[in-house]
Amino acid sequence: MVENKSQLARLLFIDRAIRSGMRGNRLANCSSLAAEYEVSTKTILRDIDYLRLHWEAPIEYDPQRKGYFYTEESYALPAIHLNEGDLFGLAIAHKGLEQYRNTPIHAKLAALFRKIEQSLPERVSCDAAWLDSRISVVPEQQTTINPAVWEAVTSGLTQGRTLGLVYRKPGASGSAARQVDPYHVLRYQGAWYLIGHCHLRQAVRNFALSRIVAALPQEATFAVPADFDPASVVARSFGLGRGTGQYRVRLRFAATAAPYVQERLWQPEQQLNRHRDGGVTLAFPAGDLTAIRRWVLSWGSEVEVLGPRELSDMVQTEIRAMAARYGIPATL
Numbered sequence: 001m002v003e004n005k006s007q008l009a010r011l012l013f014i015d016r017a018i019r020s021g022m023r024g025n026r027l028a029n030c031s032s033l034a035a036e037y038e039v040s041t042k043t044i045l046r047d048i049d050y051l052r053l054h055w056e057a058p059i060e061y062d063p064q065r066k067g068y069f070y071t072e073e074s075y076a077l078p079a080i081h082l083n084e085g086d087l088f089g090l091a092i093a094h095k096g097l098e099q100y101r102n103t104p105i106h107a108k109l110a111a112l113f114r115k116i117e118q119s120l121p122e123r124v125s126c127d128a129a130w131l132d133s134r135i136s137v138v139p140e141q142q143t144t145i146n147p148a149v150w151e152a153v154t155s156g157l158t159q160g161r162t163l164g165l166v167y168r169k170p171g172a173s174g175s176a177a178r179q180v181d182p183y184h185v186l187r188y189q190g191a192w193y194l195i196g197h198c199h200l201r202q203a204v205r206n207f208a209l210s211r212i213v214a215a216l217p218q219e220a221t222f223a224v225p226a227d228f229d230p231a232s233v234v235a236r237s238f239g240l241g242r243g244t245g246q247y248r249v250r251l252r253f254a255a256t257a258a259p260y261v262q263e264r265l266w267q268p269e270q271q272l273n274r275h276r277d278g279g280v281t282l283a284f285p286a287g288d289l290t291a292i293r294r295w296v297l298s299w300g301s302e303v304e305v306l307g308p309r310e311l312s313d314m315v316q317t318e319i320r321a322m323a324a325r326y327g328i329p330a331t332l
Contacts, residue, residue, distance in 0.1 A: 013037055027065045030044045032067075051077075097109055143210035148215075149213075152216055153182060153215055160222055162218040163181075163216065163217055163218065164215070165207065166214040167207060167212055168213055178198060179218070180207065183195050183204070184230045186230065191210060193209065194209055195230065247287070247289060248284075249283060249284055250283045250305075250306035251281065251282045251304070251306065252281050252303065253280050253299070253303050257299060266282065292311060297315060
């Protein structure tokens with residue numbers, strides 16, 4: 001933790017002086033830095049040691065040119081100014097990390113927050129006990145992702161390399177090999193998905209990271225098409241289904257469910273009509289009905305499928321199967 005704002009100002013000054021010296025013909029050294037900032041050389045030495053130890057600054061001394069330089073010119077000094085309100089917001093965001101616990105990304109984000117905390121110019125008072133008693137984040141149910149798979153997928157994304165996948169489809173007895181160009185990674189309702197071009201299907205497909213048994217970046221590279229839009233994956237979908245059907249879903253919700261239906265945007269192109277009895281009708285376009293069937297069934301008797309007929313048949317079939325499992329005579 002930086003001791004005070006004066007030290008932070010010196011660190012920023014040292015950083016600028018080192019970069020200026022690298023661009024010019026004379027590197028900055030302890031004597032020149034101390035003289036210009038009007039502090040002792042010991043103070044400058046302590047500050048340089050602090051930069052190396054706490055901020056991982058790649059500073060080296062050139063004995064021939066008698067000055068300091070960065071071995072990595074792309075290094076950026078993590079100087080962050082936060083007030084109490086900023087810190088409060090940061091604390092809330094840190095609690096939000098709980099929803100990523102038990103996923104590979106959690107450790108990386110937690111480490112990033114620690115770096116931000118260490119770069120603060122001074123310790124700002126924020127009662128953590130008060131925060132814990134007033135704000136909570138309940139994590140969503142998470143799918144399990146193999147850390148090695150996560151690393152391979154992110155490597156393929158950043159390097160633009162084709163991935164060799166061993167993928168297990170739901171309900172399949174075994175796994176299958178796929179070659180996929182990774183375009184985008186999406187988190188949706190507690191699960192992570194890889195969106196990319198499948199060489200087998202010659203089309204863009206979604207792959208649940210939890211179902212990828214193994215992944216390995218290949219030598220082959222690719223370029224993401226200019227017309228690929230990640231938002232289009234869910235823009236006209238309910239869930240991540242990529243069906244090609246042209247359905248118009250119409251659902252009639254009872255008055256008891258209407259307040260919950262009205263308070264959310266379920267689909268970007270939805271239409272909502274209110275009825276005198278307090279109920280509502282929700283309508284929206286869809287290309288696939290699988291996720292919608294599960295969602296409709298979660299509402300139980302509080303919803304009725306008005307259309308399409310395919311969705312109504314799917315729901316009725318499921319209800320009959322449920323009745324048979326519990327020994328209830330089906331009268332549908």
